[in-house]
Amino acid sequence: SSAVSTAAAVCAFSAAGPGRHEGLVRPGLRWLAGQVNADGGWGDTDNSPSNLSATLLVRAAFAAAGDPPEHAGRIASGERWIASAAGSTQPAALAGAIAARYGNDRTFSAPILAACAAAGLLGSGPAAWRGVPRLPFELAACPRRLLKWLRLPVVSYALPALIAVGQARHRFVPSGNPLLRLLRWMLREKTLKVLEAIQPESGGFLEAAPLTGFVVMCLCVAGRGGHPVAARGLQF
Secondary structure (H helix, E strand, O other), X not given: OEHXXXXXXXXXXXXXOOOOOHHHHHHHHHXXXXXXXXXXXXXXXXXXXXXXXXXXXXXXXXXXOOOOHHHHHHHHHHHHHHHHHHOOOXXXXXXXXXXXXXXXXHHHHHHHHHHHHHOOOOOXXXXXXXXXXXXXXXXXXXXXXXXXXXXXXXXXXXXHHHHHHHHHHHHHOOOOOHHHHXXXXXXXXXXXXXXXXXXXXXXXXXHOHHHHHHHXXXXXXXXXXXXXXXXXXXXX
């Protein structure tokens, strides 16, 4: 019943490897195509008004799957809705509109823009990932009791996204500060161990498809698609 959940799952399955999950990707896209609102956009659920975050995620899902021609009409209507809401579909406009929607809290803005970057909606290569807010994933290596005292740019329950999105962005746009760049490189494995330790037995972070989908997608983009966290997330 949720376009956001379905789009995030499709993005994760697509990032895990072309063709590996076609039996889930194509039905997911068909369901999304059938849930478009009369104005051409998508809402969070099948009964929600259109909003920029949901519509961008759905657009990213179609793009991640290669923009199948059978959905060309829905893709075009989505792009028109996004252009109207954000001013255009150019990367700077999309990043600016999402930043304006969420302000300094990157809990939602970073994963949404990461999905857009991974799908090619923000350009290609490092240029695309510069539009994604940098997340200090290295802070996840601190003792858990200290995290509440740190001014994290995401809420506490979004620690999995902090790690995964942060590592994906770092792969393409590492810090310009050589010491910080080295620190982040050294802490990649440790923070992945933290991510593995906090993953529920079910494989689903918060038992939620969106957060789990974002984590899996970003691990795949970061070159860690074979990590146990990604495998359990895909199963969830």
